[in-house]
Amino acid sequence: MGRPREFDVERALDAAMRVFWTKGYEGTTLTDLTDATGVSRPSLYSAFGNKEALFKKALDRYAREKLAFIDRAIEAPTAREVAEDLLHGMLDRLADERDPKGCMGVINSVACGDEAEPIRADILARTLAIKAALIARFERAREEGDLPEQVEPAAITTYLMAILQGMALQSGNGAPTEELGSLVTSSLALWPKA
Numbered sequence: 001m002g003r004p005r006e007f008d009v010e011r012a013l014d015a016a017m018r019v020f021w022t023k024g025y026e027g028t029t030l031t032d033l034t035d036a037t038g039v040s041r042p043s044l045y046s047a048f049g050n051k052e053a054l055f056k057k058a059l060d061r062y063a064r065e066k067l068a069f070i071d072r073a074i075e076a077p078t079a080r081e082v083a084e085d086l087l088h089g090m091l092d093r094l095a096d097e098r099d100p101k102g103c104m105g106v107i108n109s110v111a112c113g114d115e116a117e118p119i120r121a122d123i124l125a126r127t128l129a130i131k132a133a134l135i136a137r138f139e140r141a142r143e144e145g146d147l148p149e150q151v152e153p154a155a156i157t158t159y160l161m162a163i164l165q166g167m168a169l170q171s172g173n174g175a176p177t178e179e180l181g182s183l184v185t186s187s188l189a190l191w192p193k194a
Helices: 009-027 030-037 041-048 051-066 068-074 079-095 104-110 114-143 153-172 177-189
Strands: none
Touching: 009 030, 009 041, 009 051, 009 104, 009 114, 030 041, 030 051, 041 051, 051 068, 051 104, 051 114, 068 079, 068 114, 079 114, 079 153, 079 177, 104 114, 104 153, 114 153, 153 177
């Protein structure tokens, strides 16, 4: 029987998530991870596997804890409310002073080189899953007469995703919450009326 772990796995995973969120996958070293978690390399490997496996676990945690608003938004009763909930959810996420700025997924999808291609591919697959769910939701909205017939569900989804990702990048670059809030307001003013 192995020795019990001498550290809190959830706390270590949270610390690792914050390092990856701040420095990106490629910018994060094993020393960064051991310093942030307070866990030795052998214990870190034993608990989480290699750096890539730890990143994926951290990304799962990020999606579960920081992006839960996306699943809730998709369930909103109208297409406009889906858009409102997504944009305001992202704004709230980015305004939270307790967390690093930007979006862990967006940061790592644009800042990965060849070495981190599996990480980038994983993030893009997650993004495509969200996109597919939104397209399906907007197709339903169009069938129900909640979106005008001429509005293409894939195009309106791409529009929303571009706004969300742009907000994350701007936040990571220091854009103030008020500025991002104006972007949300302007984007919703352009939303097509049924």
